[in-house]
Amino acid sequence: MKLFRNYFKKPVAVKPIQSAATQEQTGNEEEYTFDVVGESFQRDHLVALIKKHNLTDVGELYTTATLKLESDNPFDPTAVMVIVEDLQVGYIPKPFSAEMTDYIKAKGGKTLQVPARVGWDKDSPQPAVGVRLKMEDF
Secondary structure: OOOOOOOOOOOOOOOOOOOHHHHHHHOOHHHOOEEOEOHHHHHHHHHHHHHHOOOOOOOEEEEEEEEEEOOOOOOOOOOEEEEEOOEEEEEOOHHHHHHHHHHHHHOOOOEEEEEEEEEEOOOOOOOOEEEEEOOOOO
């Protein structure tokens, strides 16, 4: 079920720079509608990802995120951490964490791999970096 589309913020039109083959693998940026929260606390991790892939001037990175249950989180026992390439980049928003926890458990585990899009303003010297997930059947 699709709970929301752009619940926290409206999408910013960004023209992807990618080949037709990459477009088939990643899909359309409008398909990445599930906003991750807490990215500002993980800015160092996100900047490291951008630099690792040498994409500073591109404005986006399509990748795979791991959603990991964090039952020992002192603020939310149903917290779901979002990890990209072994680096924490944020969390599933708290209003959806319990349902996401059930969704991940129903898929058979404590983690789940989903497509992710990391985006930033390539023209800003200190851009905010955001993460969106492609959650087709959630």
